[in-house]
Amino acid sequence: MIARLYRPLVTGLLPVALIACMNSPPSSAEPGAAAPLGIDLGGSGPVIASAQPALSARVIHVEADAASPRHSDIQMAHAGHNDAHGTGTVNSVDPAQHKVNLSHNPIPEIGWPAMTMEFPVAPSIDLTAIKPGTRVNFTIEQQPGGMYEIRAITPAGARQ
Amino acid sequence: MVPCPPLTRRRFMQGAAAAGALALIPSPLRRAFAAPAPVLSGTEFALEIGSVPLALNGRQATATGVNGQVPAPILRWREGDTVTLAVTNRLSEPSSIHWHGVRTPSPMDGVPGLSFRGIAPGETFVYRFPVHQSGTYWYHSHSMFQEQTGLYGAIVITPKAGYAQAFDRDYVVLLSDWSFESPETIVSNLKFQSNYYNYGQRTIGTFMADAQHAGLADTVADRLEWGKMRMSPTDILDVSGATYTYLINGQPPGANWTALFRPGERVRLRFINGSSMSIFDVRIDGLPMTVVQADGNDIVPVTVDQFRISVAETYDVIVQPTADRAYTMFAQAEDRTGYARGTLAPRPGMAAAIPPMDPRPMRTMADMGMAGMEHGEMPGMELSPEGKRLEGKVGVDNVAMMPADRLQSAGEGFLSGSRVLTYADLRALKPGSDPRPPTHEITLHLTGNMERFIWGFDGKKFSEAGPIELKRGDRVRFVLINDTMMEHPIHLHGLWSELENGHGEYRPYKHTINVKPGERLSYLVTADAPGRWAFHCHLLYHMETGMFREVHVA
Amino acid sequence: MSARIILAATLFTFAAPASAETPAANAEPTFGMEPGAMPPVMDQAIFAHAIFNQLEGRWNGSNPEFRWDGQGWIGTDYDKLWIKSEGTLSKGALDDGQQQFLYSRAVTTYFDLQGGLRSDLDSRPTRNWAAFGVQGLAPYFFDLEVTGFVSGEGHLAGKLEASYDLLLTQRLILQPQIELNLYSKSDPARLVGAGFSDIDTGLRLRYELDRKFAPYIGVVYQGKFGQTANFARQAGESTSDVRFVFGIRTWF
Numbered sequence: 012m013i014a015r016l017y018r019p020l021v022t023g024l025l026p027v028a029l030i031a032c033m034n035s036p037p038s039s040a041e042p043g044a045a046a047p048l049g050i051d052l053g054g055s056g057p058v059i060a061s062a063q064p065a066l067s068a069r070v071i072h073v074e075a076d077a078a079s080p081r082h083s084d085i086q087m088a089h090a091g092h093n094d095a096h097g098t099g100t101v102n103s104v105d106p107a108q109h110k111v112n113l114s115h116n117p118i119p120e121i122g123w124p125a126m127t128m129e130f131p132v133a134p135s136i137d138l139t140a141i142k143p144g145t146r147v148n149f150t151i152e153q154q155p156g157g158m159y160e161i162r163a164i165t166p167a168g169a170r171q
Numbered sequence: 172m173v174p175c176p177p178l179t180r181r182r183f184m185q186g187a188a189a190a191g192a193l194a195l196i197p198s199p200l201r202r203a204f205a206a207p208a209p210v211l212s213g214t215e216f217a218l219e220i221g222s223v224p225l226a227l228n229g230r231q232a233t234a235t236g237v238n239g240q241v242p243a244p245i246l247r248w249r250e251g252d253t254v255t256l257a258v259t260n261r262l263s264e265p266s267s268i269h270w271h272g273v274r275t276p277s278p279m280d281g282v283p284g285l286s287f288r289g290i291a292p293g294e295t296f297v298y299r300f301p302v303h304q305s306g307t308y309w310y311h312s313h314s315m316f317q318e319q320t321g322l323y324g325a326i327v328i329t330p331k332a333g334y335a336q337a338f339d340r341d342y343v344v345l346l347s348d349w350s351f352e353s354p355e356t357i358v359s360n361l362k363f364q365s366n367y368y369n370y371g372q373r374t375i376g377t378f379m380a381d382a383q384h385a386g387l388a389d390t391v392a393d394r395l396e397w398g399k400m401r402m403s404p405t406d407i408l409d410v411s412g413a414t415y416t417y418l419i420n421g422q423p424p425g426a427n428w429t430a431l432f433r434p435g436e437r438v439r440l441r442f443i444n445g446s447s448m449s450i451f452d453v454r455i456d457g458l459p460m461t462v463v464q465a466d467g468n469d470i471v472p473v474t475v476d477q478f479r480i481s482v483a484e485t486y487d488v489i490v491q492p493t494a495d496r497a498y499t500m501f502a503q504a505e506d507r508t509g510y511a512r513g514t515l516a517p518r519p520g521m522a523a524a525i526p527p528m529d530p531r532p533m534r535t536m537a538d539m540g541m542a543g544m545e546h547g548e549m550p551g552m553e554l555s556p557e558g559k560r561l562e563g564k565v566g567v568d569n570v571a572m573m574p575a576d577r578l579q580s581a582g583e584g585f586l587s588g589s590r591v592l593t594y595a596d597l598r599a600l601k602p603g604s605d606p607r608p609p610t611h612e613i614t615l616h617l618t619g620n621m622e623r624f625i626w627g628f629d630g631k632k633f634s635e636a637g638p639i640e641l642k643r644g645d646r647v648r649f650v651l652i653n654d655t656m657m658e659h660p661i662h663l664h665g666l667w668s669e670l671e672n673g674h675g676e677y678r679p680y681k682h683t684i685n686v687k688p689g690e691r692l693s694y695l696v697t698a699d700a701p702g703r704w705a706f707h708c709h710l711l712y713h714m715e716t717g718m719f720r721e722v723h724v725a
Numbered sequence: 726m727s728a729r730i731i732l733a734a735t736l737f738t739f740a741a742p743a744s745a746e747t748p749a750a751n752a753e754p755t756f757g758m759e760p761g762a763m764p765p766v767m768d769q770a771i772f773a774h775a776i777f778n779q780l781e782g783r784w785n786g787s788n789p790e791f792r793w794d795g796q797g798w799i800g801t802d803y804d805k806l807w808i809k810s811e812g813t814l815s816k817g818a819l820d821d822g823q824q825q826f827l828y829s830r831a832v833t834t835y836f837d838l839q840g841g842l843r844s845d846l847d848s849r850p851t852r853n854w855a856a857f858g859v860q861g862l863a864p865y866f867f868d869l870e871v872t873g874f875v876s877g878e879g880h881l882a883g884k885l886e887a888s889y890d891l892l893l894t895q896r897l898i899l900q901p902q903i904e905l906n907l908y909s910k911s912d913p914a915r916l917v918g919a920g921f922s923d924i925d926t927g928l929r930l931r932y933e934l935d936r937k938f939a940p941y942i943g944v945v946y947q948g949k950f951g952q953t954a955n956f957a958r959q960a961g962e963s964t965s966d967v968r969f970v971f972g973i974r975t976w977f
Contacts, residue, residue, distance in 0.1 A: 047422055048519055049430035050210055050245070052327060052341035055334040055439070121576045122691045124555075153537075153575075265763070284765035313765070360936070363774045363976065367936050374892040398865040401835060565803065565831045620834055622862055625802050632768045632802075705765060716802075717768035 094152040095120040095159075098167060101145045102127065104138055111141060111161060113149070121153075132161040140166065209240065212247035214254050218268070220290075220312075220322065221261035225349075227416055228423055232351055234321035235262065235312065242345050242421045242445065243310065243324025250305040250331040256298040258290060265289040265314055266322070268298070269664070271483060272308040272467050272682040273326065275300040277702025280664055282313045285703040285721060289314060305330035306467025307441040307485045309345070316354030316447075319711055323347060323445040328467075335600060336463050336472065338489050339436040346453075346480070346502050346511050348415040348446040357410055358712050361624045368411040371506065371531050372403060396536075400569065404534035406621060406656060409712060410448040412509030417449065419502065424512040427522055434495045434517060439463075441487050444480045447711035450658060450685075451502040452479050452584065453486075455515065456526055458498050460488035462592060466681040469600035478592035479505070479582055481660040481685035483709040486592075490515070497521035505584060505658075507531040532584030538656040538688035540571020557629075558654075561616060564630040566717070567654065568620045574652045574691035578672050582658075582687060594692075595672050597679035603669055605697040606676065609648035612693075613639060617686060617708070617718070619655040625716055626655075626708065632717025639706065639722045641698040648693050656688040659713065663722060665704040669695040683709060698724045773799035774976060778888070778902075779811075781972025783945060790815040790968070794904075798829065805829040807839060812847055821925075822847030823884075825856055825872075836861030843874055850914045854882060866890070881909035896933040900941075902926065911952050916960055918952020931974050939974045 099115030114127040130151065132138060141147065141164060150163040223236030237243035248254050260266040267289050269281035279300045283289030290296045305328040312322035325343040350357060360367040373394070382390040397404055422428040432438045440460075444451060454460075454477040461474045464487035472489075480486055480502075492498055497516035504510065507528045514522050554562065558570040581591035619626040628636070641647060649668070651661060662683040669678045671693045678695070686692060701724050708718035775797030783790040794811040807829045812822035827841035836859050845852040858872030867889050874882040888902035903926040911919045929943030947966040949957045954964040 046427040046429045046514070046519055046522075047420075049342040049344075049420065049428060049513075051431070052210070052245075052247070052343070054339045054341065055337050057333055058337045059333045059335050122574060282765050284763055288762055315767075359772050359774070362772045363776075364936060370895045372892055372895060374894055376894065395865070401862055401864060401866060563833050565834060568834050622835060623802060623831065633766050634764070634768050707766075715766050715768065715770075717766070719766045719768070721765075 094150050094162060095123075096148070096150050097123075098146065098148050101141055101143050101147055103143050104141055106138055109134065109138065111138065111164070113147070115149075118151075130159060130161045132164065136161065136164060208238070208244055210245045210247060211238075214248075214252050216246065216254065216256040218243070218256055218258045219261055220258065220266045220268075223321065225321065227349060227351075228425065230351060234349075235266075235317045236321050237324060240324075240421075241321035242347065243322060245325045245327060245343055246310065248302050248326065248328045250302055250328055253299065253301045257295050258298065259295040260290040260292055262317075263292050265291055266317060267313045268310055268322075269313040270298075270308065270310050270326065271662070272306075272485070273300075273302070273310075273328075274304060274665060274667075274700060277665065277700070277704070280702070280704070282664065282705045285705055302328055304328060304467065306464055306469075307343075307443060307487050308467050309443045309445050309483075309485065311445065313705075316358075316711060316715070318445075319348075319350070319354040319357075319447040321349075325441065325443055325445075327441065335469050336461075336489055337437060338439040340430070340432055340438045341441070342430040342438065343420065343441045343443065344430075344500065344513065345420050345443045345445050346449075346451050347418045347421070347444075348410075348449045348504075349418055350410070350414045350416075352414050354447075354711070357414065358624075358715065361409060361712065362716075365409070365621050365624045366403065366406070368409065368413045369403075369405060369407075370411070370413050371407075371508070372405050400539070401622065402539070402569065402656065404538075404656075405531075406534065407506035407532060408449060408504060408508075409624075409657070409710070411506050412504060415449065415504075415509060417446075417451075417502065417504060417509045417511035419500065419511040419513040422513070424510060424525070428513040429519055429521070430500075430513065430515050431519065432492055432515060432517060435491070435493055437489050437491045438515065439487060439489050440500075441485065442480055443485045444482050446482055448482065450479060450481045450505040450660075451511065452477060452505060452529075453500070453502045454478075454589070455490060455498050455500050456523070457494075458490045458492055458515070459590075460490050462486055462488050462596075465597050465679055466683060468680045470679055471598040471600055471677075473592065473596045473598075474590070475592045475596075476589040477581075477585065479685075481658060481683065481709075482711075483660050483662055483683040484681075484685065497523040499523040499525055501526055503528050505532070505582075507584070529584060529586055532582075534656050534688065535583070537575065537577075538583075539569060540574045540654065540689035557614070557616065561618060561630045561654065565623070566620050566625045566627050566632065567618045567630045568622060569654055569656065570616075570618075571652060571654045571689045571691075574654075574689055576692070577687045577690040578670075578692060580687070594670060594679075594685075597670070597672060597681075598674045599677045599679050602676040603678060603680070603695075605646060605695075605699075607646040607697075609646050609695055611645075612648045612650055614650040614652065615720075617651060617653045617655055617659050617661070619657070619713070619718070621655075621657075624712075626713040626718035628718065628720055633719040633721075634717070636720060638703070639720055641696075641722060641724045643698060643701050643724055645696075645698040645724075647696050647698065649696060650691065650693045651684075651686050652691045653686045653688055658685050658687055659718070660685045660709040661707070662709045663696065663704065663706045665700045665702060666696050666698060666722075666724070671695065700724060769801050771799065771801055773797070775808075776974075776976035778974060779970075779972060780975065781941075781943075781970045783813075783968040783970050785966055785968040788816055792970075800829070803831045805837070807841075819847040820849070827856060829860070833861075835863070839872070843872075845915065849916070852876060852912070852915065858884075863887075880912075883907045893930075898931050898933065898939075900929045900931065900943075902929065911956075913956060916953065916956040916962075918950075918954070918956055920952065921950045922953040923950065924948045927970065929970065929972075929974075937976050941970075941972055941974055943970045943972075944968070945970050 095118050097115045097118040099113040102112040109132050112129045117125050146167040147164050148167045149161050151159040152162045153159050218237050223234045225232045225234040234241045267281045267283050279298050280286040308326040311318045325345050416423050419428050459474050461472045463472050497514050500513040502511040561567045562570050578594040581593045585591045615628045618630045660683050667680045704722045706720045706722045707714045777795040779794035791814040796809045798805040798807045807827040809825040813820045825843045827839040829837045829839045832838045840857040843854040843856040854874035854876045856874050860870045863869040870886040872884045885905040891899040905924050906922045908922050925947050927943050927945035929941045931939040931941035933939040945968050949964045957964045
């Protein structure tokens, strides 16, 4: 009978020995104890033969935009451009503030319904061609702080 | 310490197979031999849920553990196997275990009240299900607050066909949060004073600092704007480092949990956020991370310096440290009130510098769903009809005026100059298995009342709403609109959530989707598994105060 | 007797909307689960808390007073039973005692509707009133309580309480606070006159050793107006009193 128990006993003890060999992290950290070590689950072994896509690492850069007055040094991280395109009609232009009030169509790219609202316009854009009543195509981009700014605005052809 | 032969993978697998056999030895005999085993492998498992004494930084507590351990043992399964887990409850209250992200038949999903009756004290419930997926997952109690008191552990499922990327070492990095206050006390405190744990509030001091920076008029206008809404932009996490110690594989930062490597090796790190209420920003200074899996599913590898991992999410990364030095694994809580920390080192006993925590982020008008509207101007904007219905209800403190697509944004609180993972970066390695477009949409508003600490969907708590009904085989789009100013990791049991992030049929398959404040996102679901599935915010105290629904696939 | 009718009527008014918004019963469970099985989340839990906003000694150089002003509630997110108590111990007698027992119903995001009974219990003759009012957080983070009262004889009274927490640091908080009482009819036995009767307002600076335990110092002004002032003068009491206070703000 002992002979019959012998094999399962030994097979049973082998994992115990191996487990005891693994430096198991204690469930508590006693002061002065050695740093608990992680359990290495092993390597991957042979990988799938199918050609893996080359590590096409898409590099995302956090843009260092001008500090928003409310947020000191904290900026929102952007992954490339956050822009959307729309069409609309100009209601009024404020050259002093460099702002434009538009009634625009829905912008599905960012989930906006049709709205009437005021946008700040990027400083480099010339607003003299934009008159109230003009139909325009425009591109807006979200700034840190959340506001959308017009990056491009052009009259939408002959249609009025 | 016992001198050990180098633990090669082959030897380990031998031991693992034998350990499986060990599990079949009758219980009393097995207990005589078994030391607490931190990794359990095979197809037959015996898990015992019970009270476990815990000592953290010299302080004692009683935690809820499995087989005497917190975190619970790592379970290693193989794709294609059928696993049997006999779970015995030695607590004096009902318990349960849910296999997070693992698709099981509904009665095996482990949610008391939906899947089964729960595991009564003294009872043993036998879970048995086939494993048809691979990757990194985790398991935790779905009963009351046992997840907070320690009942969580990792699941690693080896792929049948092999891995898509090679690596030489493999470590589970399970992040969690621990409090010496009882979870019942925590939620009770929040019900009376919802900013109880927020020691980063606005003060006279911050007012003066802002006024110096931005001018008095702007600062006053800003304070009035937030005051009118009765909200604070300093609300980042409901429960903070004021009560939490953040843990890495159950170890506090001072314990220096270490993962060993040989310089030049590729190390796979399976990051799991097994916390109850904490969102972590993870980075390893000096070591870029190549993210290869999200929520257990392969993605096109993307190299980043940092990623934000919300509650219940998993990210598998591969790093390749080449220098003979230690690296600090740094997981800071989103509100910068604490961090979990581990070390990657060539030898035990090494440590690298721990970076200071980044400055605390602040919520913005974009988080209120009002991007582009400064100083209360709302030029001709109107709430949607559903928004109007929600406004003013007891369970709703805000309705996002203009919920936006924020998948391209990593979130707030990241400093310039680092590459941070965004949801827009997740591109599945394989195209999706269901090419059909959705036949209908289900829109849900994520709502809450911070002041009363009530959370729900569409202004309603679980007890106030009925199930969401789907028919078997349905292809449906879930649209989530976050009307609150906090992140909510939304988890759908039993079915994959295919996040629509611009990658078409290569959209990522996720089980937990972190919806940012003021965000509107959507995902496709194929209702291919019948049953009553839980659908909830995975922030434990949000779930328990109402942010829960049943999705019934008939 | 009529006070009881008023009380019953008030409670009934609030009980009605409560049942109208009873949460929908869960659908019949399937997959072999018995009805009455535990739900996956218990979001109708009952919580209970009590707070002492004022628990203080008041000094003006001559006769010190002791004052308390506290509230407590027990209930769910929507329905709570509320108790409010205040009183001043002065020269060995209990003055300005007002105790309220209310049913409170959450009606909007930030406000509760309350109704119940107020009992003026102190060393002077007891008065009972039916009470109804609102309590909550007003815009700009002002804590507000506005309550109206009707006595058995049809006399009316009103009470306004407001306070604001100004954070100097994360733990050092300055709290201006005001309480105003008005009555439609004089009550000489209680030294209360018609119209705006009295004001009790203070500025308290507390240090939160713990969220639940904060010692404070401050200064309070107690003023009496109109007829109330006359009654006070006749009884040899002051009509305008500035006192230094030291106390504990605590909740559990």
